[in-house]
Amino acid sequence: MDVNCNVCGEPWDRYGVLHGDMNNWQKDLFIAGAGCPCCEGEAPEEKCVDDMVILRSRIGGEFEMACSIIGDPVPQWERPADKLICECEVCGVKLMKDASTDDPYLLDCTPMTHYADCEDPALWSRHAGLEEVCPDCQVHCDECEVDLIEGADIYDGGIVFAEGDYYRRYPLCVDCYCSKLDEEEEEEDNDSEE
Numbered sequence: 001m002d003v004n005c006n007v008c009g010e011p012w013d014r015y016g017v018l019h020g021d022m023n024n025w026q027k028d029l030f031i032a033g034a035g036c037p038c039c040e041g042e043a044p045e046e047k048c049v050d051d052m053v054i055l056r057s058r059i060g061g062e063f064e065m066a067c068s069i070i071g072d073p074v075p076q077w078e079r080p081a082d083k084l085i086c087e088c089e090v091c092g093v094k095l096m097k098d099a100s101t102d103d104p105y106l107l108d109c110t111p112m113t114h115y116a117d118c119e120d121p122a123l124w125s126r127h128a129g130l131e132e133v134c135p136d137c138q139v140h141c142d143e144c145e146v147d148l149i150e151g152a153d154i155y156d157g158g159i160v161f162a163e164g165d166y167y168r169r170y171p172l173c174v175d176c177y178c179s180k181l182d183e184e185e186e187e188e189d190n191d192s193e194e
Contacts, residue, residue, distance in 0.1 A: 005039060007035040029075060034075045079100070080099045082098055088132060089130040090134070090137035091134065095121060127149075142172055154174045
């Protein structure tokens with residue numbers, strides 16, 4: 001069954017509108033009577049559709065043709081801004097949702113430091129007392145698994161690396177770092193006594 005555009009009269013397949021002929025934001029504007037991708041909300045010189053008939057949405061994504069209510073506002077045909085899903089409280093990277101495809105993407109990040117797993121909203125979580133932290137900033141102590149925060153003061157959950165850890169692969173909390181230093185000093189004392 002075809003459904004006509006409220007602005008230009010272009011027929012659209014009902015199933016296609018709901019299943020991929022239009023982006024989500026285009027479908028929403030089409031249902032609201034703002035136009036279709038063909039006319040982009042601009043009425044042709046000779047309008048084919050009766051002004052009193054407008055496309056409406058029903059529960060469950062069903063369409064129905066109904067008379068428009070006088071003074072009912074029709075939205076402008078424009079792509080809405082992408083939606084902010086969350087922002088990392090440590091590094092400031094933003095996880096956005098594309099208005100056209102609903103796919104997540106990263107904004108304000110350096111590709112060398114953030115990987116594809118950061119685009120999965122399910123992996124963003126609370127960490128070290130912060131509400132929203134991206135997966136790359138969720139660092140744990142290599143010894144005791146306590147949550148650590150990149151760039152924080154070492155006594156406020158910051159990261160410490162042992163002297164021989166040149167590649168910074170084994171982050172430590174300050175307590176585990178101090179314990180490691182104590183163990184090394186004891187080993188040196190034991191070696192010097194022998």
